[in-house]
Amino acid sequence: MAPVDIAIVGWSQSSLVSAAPVSEPHLCLQTVTAAIAHSGVGLREIGFTCSGSCDYLSGGPFVFVANLEAAGAWPPISESHVEMDGAWALYEAWVRLQEGDIDTALVFGSGKSSPSDRAQLYPQQMDPYYLAPLGADPDSLAAIQARALIDSGKATERDFAEVVQRSLRNAKSNPNVVQSGDFDIDALLAAGYVNSPLRPHDLPPVTDGAAAVVLATADRARQLTDRPVWIRGIDHRIEPHYPGVRDLTSSPSAALAARKAGIGDGAVDIAEISAVYSPQEIILREALGLGDSVAVNPSGGALAANPVMATGLIRIIEAARRVADGSARRVLAHAAGGQCLQQNLVCIMEAE
Amino acid sequence: MTDATGAEPVQVMEHLVSLTYREPLPPSTVRFGEALIAGRILGQKCPQCGRVFMPPKDFCPLDVIMLGPEHDVEVADRGLVTGFTIITPVRYYGQTKTEPFIYASVLLDGADSTLGGQDITGLPVEQLRMGMRVQAVWKAQADRDWEGMTTRGWGSVGGSIESFTPTGEPDVPREQFLEHII
Amino acid sequence: MSSEPCAIIGIGQTKHSKARVDVSEAGLVREAALRALEDAQLTFKDIDAVVVGKAPDAFEGVMQPELFLADALGASGKPLLRVHTAGSVGGSTVIVGSHLVEAGIHERVLVVAYEKQSDGNAQWGLGGGRGGSIGAGGAFAPFIRAYMERSHAPEYIGWMVAVKDRLNALKNPYAHLRIEDISLEKVKESPMLWDPLHFLESCPSSDGACAMVLTNAAGARSVPNPAWILASAVRSEMGQFPGRDAVRPRAGVECAHDVYERAGITNPRQQIDVAEIYVPFSWYEPMWLEGHDIAELGEGWKMTDRGDTEITGSFPVNPSGGVLSSNPIGASGMLRMAEAALQVRGAAGEHQVDGARVSLGQAYGGNAQYFAMAVMGASLDAVSG
Numbered sequence: 001m002a003p004v005d006i007a008i009v010g011w012s013q014s015s016l017v018s019a020a021p022v023s024e025p026h027l028c029l030q031t032v033t034a035a036i037a038h039s040g041v042g043l044r045e046i047g048f049t050c051s052g053s054c055d056y057l058s059g060g061p062f063v064f065v066a067n068l069e070a071a072g073a074w075p076p077i078s079e080s081h082v083e084m085d086g087a088w089a090l091y092e093a094w095v096r097l098q099e100g101d102i103d104t105a106l107v108f109g110s111g112k113s114s115p116s117d118r119a120q121l122y123p124q125q126m127d128p129y130y131l132a133p134l135g136a137d138p139d140s141l142a143a144i145q146a147r148a149l150i151d152s153g154k155a156t157e158r159d160f161a162e163v164v165q166r167s168l169r170n171a172k173s174n175p176n177v178v179q180s181g182d183f184d185i186d187a188l189l190a191a192g193y194v195n196s197p198l199r200p201h202d203l204p205p206v207t208d209g210a211a212a213v214v215l216a217t218a219d220r221a222r223q224l225t226d227r228p229v230w231i232r233g234i235d236h237r238i239e240p241h242y243p244g245v246r247d248l249t250s251s252p253s254a255a256l257a258a259r260k261a262g263i264g265d266g267a268v269d270i271a272e273i274s275a276v277y278s279p280q281e282i283i284l285r286e287a288l289g290l291g292d293s294v295a296v297n298p299s300g301g302a303l304a305a306n307p308v309m310a311t312g313l314i315r316i317i318e319a320a321r322r323v324a325d326g327s328a329r330r331v332l333a334h335a336a337g338g339q340c341l342q343q344n345l346v347c348i349m350e351a352e
Numbered sequence: 353m354t355d356a357t358g359a360e361p362v363q364v365m366e367h368l369v370s371l372t373y374r375e376p377l378p379p380s381t382v383r384f385g386e387a388l389i390a391g392r393i394l395g396q397k398c399p400q401c402g403r404v405f406m407p408p409k410d411f412c413p414l415d416v417i418m419l420g421p422e423h424d425v426e427v428a429d430r431g432l433v434t435g436f437t438i439i440t441p442v443r444y445y446g447q448t449k450t451e452p453f454i455y456a457s458v459l460l461d462g463a464d465s466t467l468g469g470q471d472i473t474g475l476p477v478e479q480l481r482m483g484m485r486v487q488a489v490w491k492a493q494a495d496r497d498w499e500g501m502t503t504r505g506w507g508s509v510g511g512s513i514e515s516f517t518p519t520g521e522p523d524v525p526r527e528q529f530l531e532h533i534i
Numbered sequence: 535m536s537s538e539p540c541a542i543i544g545i546g547q548t549k550h551s552k553a554r555v556d557v558s559e560a561g562l563v564r565e566a567a568l569r570a571l572e573d574a575q576l577t578f579k580d581i582d583a584v585v586v587g588k589a590p591d592a593f594e595g596v597m598q599p600e601l602f603l604a605d606a607l608g609a610s611g612k613p614l615l616r617v618h619t620a621g622s623v624g625g626s627t628v629i630v631g632s633h634l635v636e637a638g639i640h641e642r643v644l645v646v647a648y649e650k651q652s653d654g655n656a657q658w659g660l661g662g663g664r665g666g667s668i669g670a671g672g673a674f675a676p677f678i679r680a681y682m683e684r685s686h687a688p689e690y691i692g693w694m695v696a697v698k699d700r701l702n703a704l705k706n707p708y709a710h711l712r713i714e715d716i717s718l719e720k721v722k723e724s725p726m727l728w729d730p731l732h733f734l735e736s737c738p739s740s741d742g743a744c745a746m747v748l749t750n751a752a753g754a755r756s757v758p759n760p761a762w763i764l765a766s767a768v769r770s771e772m773g774q775f776p777g778r779d780a781v782r783p784r785a786g787v788e789c790a791h792d793v794y795e796r797a798g799i800t801n802p803r804q805q806i807d808v809a810e811i812y813v814p815f816s817w818y819e820p821m822w823l824e825g826h827d828i829a830e831l832g833e834g835w836k837m838t839d840r841g842d843t844e845i846t847g848s849f850p851v852n853p854s855g856g857v858l859s860s861n862p863i864g865a866s867g868m869l870r871m872a873e874a875a876l877q878v879r880g881a882a883g884e885h886q887v888d889g890a891r892v893s894l895g896q897a898y899g900g901n902a903q904y905f906a907m908a909v910m911g912a913s914l915d916a917v918s919g
Contacts (some may be wrong), residue, residue, distance in 0.1 A: 003637070003639075019376070019703075021376055021378075021379070021502055021697050022378055022379070022410075023375075025409075025411075026378065026411065026418075029411050029416065029418065030418070032416070033416060033417070033418075043416060048910070054369075054598065055590050055591060055592065055618070056591055056592070056597035056598070057374070057597075059371075059373040059503075059689055060504055060592070060663050061590030061591075061592040061593070061659045061660070061662060061663060062590055062620060062662065062900070063504065065620065065773060065900050065901075065903075066505075066619065067410075068772055068773075068903075069411070069413035069722070069772055070411075070413075070416070070769060071416075072416045073413075073771050074413070074414055074771055074772055074775060075771075075773050075784065075788075076769040076770060076771040076783075076788050076789070077769065077770055077771075078740055078768055078769060078770075078792075079768065079769075079770040080617065080619060080626055080630065080768060081617070081618055081619050082615060082617055082618065083598055083600075083617075084598075084615070084616055088615060090783075091615075091856065092615065092630060093628075094633060095633050095637050095639060096633055097817045098537075098633070098636075098637030098638075098639070099537050099633060099636060100537065112375065114375070115373040115374050115375040116371065116372070117372070120371060120372070121597070122597070124369065124371070124595065124596060124597040125596075125597040125601060125602075126602065127596050127602040128367065128559070128594075128595065128599075129365070129558060131602075132367065132596070133365075133367060147547070162429075165634045166518045205789070211919035216829070224770070236613050236614075237611060237612060237613060238601075238604045238609050238610065238611075238612065238613070238614040239604070239610055239611070240604065240610050241602040241603075241604055241605055241606045242602055242605070251612070253611065256611065275916060301438065326449050329729040335522060337598075338598075338601040342601060342604075343601065343604075343614070348886055363555050364555060367595065369595060403776050405776075412667075413772055413775060414775060414776075433678065433764060435676030435677070435680060436675050436676055436730050437668070437671075437672055437675030437679070437729050437730075438726070438728070438729035439668050439669075439672045439727075439728055439729075440725065440726060440727050440728070441666070442657050442727075444655040444657045444658045444667070445655060445658065446658055446663070446665055447657075447658075447665050447666075447667070448664075448665025448666050449665060449666045453666070453670055455668050455676075457676065463716070464776035464777075465774065465775060465776050466774070468774075469668075481685070482679070482680070496775070504662055522699065526683070526684075531776070531777045531779055532776065
């Protein structure tokens with residue numbers, strides 16, 4: 001059975017800031033209304049809505065329910081929610097559209113990281129018997145991954161600094177980031193470690209934000225825009241949870257997801273990847289087969305702004321917009337979940 | 353079953369976690385709280401559908417549009433009980449209640465959305481009924497505070513209004529508030 | 535473009551109880567998953583994708599536990615999704631899984647839903663993590679009061695449902711509550727927790743898991759009695775807003791109409807042989823019978839009163855004992871789908887409804903605002919045939 005062709009026809013990101021003065025539902029409402037306006041689809045015409053967020057990040061059980069107020073859920077809507085980055089909500093919507101009975105879907109992802117301390121919060125995401133009691137926090141786990149990468153000979157601390165320099169320089173042309181600028185490599189390397197071998201700029205900035213995307217099936221997409229951004233393939237895979245049983249220097253799940261999404265069908269011009277810590281970009285470049293001809297994270301990527309639960313969806317948006325504006329023909333977007341790239345999603349998009 | 357040393361195997365491990373979230377109150381909640389301290393109850397009127405939401409949220413969820421302070425309106429501190437239950441509290445870590453308590457929804461005059469979780473005082477519990485007209489029992493101004501103002505939900509009146517009490521007016525017929533039960 | 539039909543070929547669930555201290559979270563989900571795989575005569579290796587559903591993670595104190603459970607569920611190298619739609623999640627998880635099959639993306643999907651809420655405290659969780667929790671019962675009690683007043687139903691209707699479901703549970707080896715001497719008197723005398731609901735009219739807090747193996751038409755040939763998902767639908771509405779009918783939510787009505795239409799059902803009362811409906815508080819049986827247009831307005835309680843909803847009645851509801859007998863919150867919605875599927879497979883053992891060929895599974899959640907429904911059939915033409 002041939003898959004239904006689906007395109008991205010509209011999108012929006014909220015202002016990505018280190019601390020949003022408004023609530024998460026507000027952020028969702030802003031982006032939903034803007035994405036809908038961008039797409040030309042009426043809110044009440046949407047056939048299916050799916051959102052991504054995380055109750056523990058948002059600070060309470062059932063907190064995701066309030067985000068429904070942003071989605072136009074009256075009269076009642078056909079809707080679902082994943083406790084994952086909005087990129088997976090997009091995946092669920094893409095699957096739903098394959099049924100062929102509806103022709104549009106609305107997706108959004110949101111998260112405010114500023115209210116919590118990630119060193120306190122994310123150990124709760126680890127195995128509760130063996131890892132959470134150790135206080136296994138994300139910066140430490142990323143540092144362990146970075147150390148493994150250095151020890152394997154695949155990268156040096158200078159390579160990490162170069163990722164940071166490139167990302168933050170790219171971010172200068174992106175008005176919607178938390179940090180950007182020109183940084184000298186030696187100056188970056190002169191900074192002290194926060195979690196050896198990671199330095200402050202190797203870590204993602206705390207960011208609040210939301211993003212929304214509108215999808216449409218082929219005929220509808222062509223009615224709505226001259227420049228639909230076609231999703232040629234989308235796949236996601238997960239690896240074992242325990243850092244001790246994985247090779248942290250590689251990402252087989254990202255490689256597999258990319259293969260299944262059709263990376264072999266043609267070279268990509270641009271890759272927007274969710275490398276939340278600088279060493280992860282090196283791992284992902286290898287896993288996704290991104291050579292020097294691929295522009296990686298022209299938006300600045302997650303090192304410039306990391307609104308958890310929306311970061312992956314924003315990678316999809318940043319890649320899609322460059323297809324829509326004609327600056328790229330075929331692009332890859334990547335989202336990650338869990339720690340040390342445990343779970344990976346790859347979305348390959350292309351111009352008409 | 354015991355092991356070679358005669359010790360019981362570990363079956364349960366206790367892992368107590370405390371997570372702190374610090375989030376600024378949304379501007380609408382700040383305006384609501386300030387008004388309560390001053391003895392006023394704020395709602396917000398949507399220019400499109402005309403409904404008055406109380407507390408204000410700075411958006412209308414029915415029209416899916418943003419609203420602002422220019423849409424704030426005052427609602428009365430009296431209204432009617434649209435629905436209620438009486439909760440017998442169960443013990444759990446963090447529980448604050450020890451005695452059965454009333455949990456009622458009140459539709460204030462001028463508002464279209466209800467105020468939930470209100471205590472009704474000044475009458476025997478058996479006489480509590482849907483449709484009863486009630487009036488706010490305010491705390492003395494000096495005693496009002498921001499209790500209940502959080503980013504979960506849109507604000508609570510608990511820091512300024514202790515409860516609601518019957519006014520003695522005739523009950524409102526069911527048909528007039530069937531769609532405001534909660 | 536048409537979609538591939540989706541069949542359920544393996545069903546597994548755990549023994550549900552107040553506290554499954556004999557297993558870890560991984561052990562709990564594996565108990566259900568292994569039973570489902572065994573039922574389907576498959577192993578983890580045969581599964582292409584995993585969809586996990588559960589209610590808020592604060593119930594166990596583990597954030598996004600599906601990440602650490604990936605290993606236990608054989609998900610390494612596979613796609614894993616985590617659905618979270620509050621109380622309806624068990625139902626919506628099945629529906630998300632079914633779409634993966636129907637869209638031809640995967641051949642065999644394992645869906646798992648669970649809650650190990652004894653690890654945390656459900657009342658605390660339902661109260662948003664604060665004191666003064668009203669629990670789920672406190673939220674629904676005003677709606678129930680409003681239904682009782684609207685319908686003029688006699689007060690014993692709730693007690694009847696409470697008795698019926700617990701007696702049914704005695705025929706279900708997995709059920710949590712086993713109250714051999716349950717009676718109308720016992721229910722009536724039990725303490726009032728959320729006026730007007732008595733303690734024995736309320737669901738227990740349970741640990742438990744449910745799992746199913748979904749596959750396409752080719753895969754369904756491997757078992758003699760697949761259950762076919764003939765249709766599914768989801769609807770959500772906001773939990774509180776002016777003009778909301780919280781007693782008979784429009785999302786519930788529209789979800790039902792959507793699933794009936796897709797299944798070719800024009801007369802649910804006649805064409806559905808058995809229903810597993812999320813009834814966590816006794817009065818929700820008549821409320822959902824009306825709320826899903828199985829009974830006319832004001833007539834739902836009469837179906838209960840007449841005994842129509844008994845296992846031997848004309849419209850059996852919750853022959854498994856339902857949520858009133860076992861409520862691991864995240865799993866309960868999937869248990870409804872699983873029990874509905876067991877019925878049309880003829881595999882419900884002692885609580886089998888004779889001749890069941892078309893069944894309805896329903897889950898709801900939040901402030902009675904999320905709905906997930908599916909119609910299952912013993913064959914693809916079970917409704918019309």
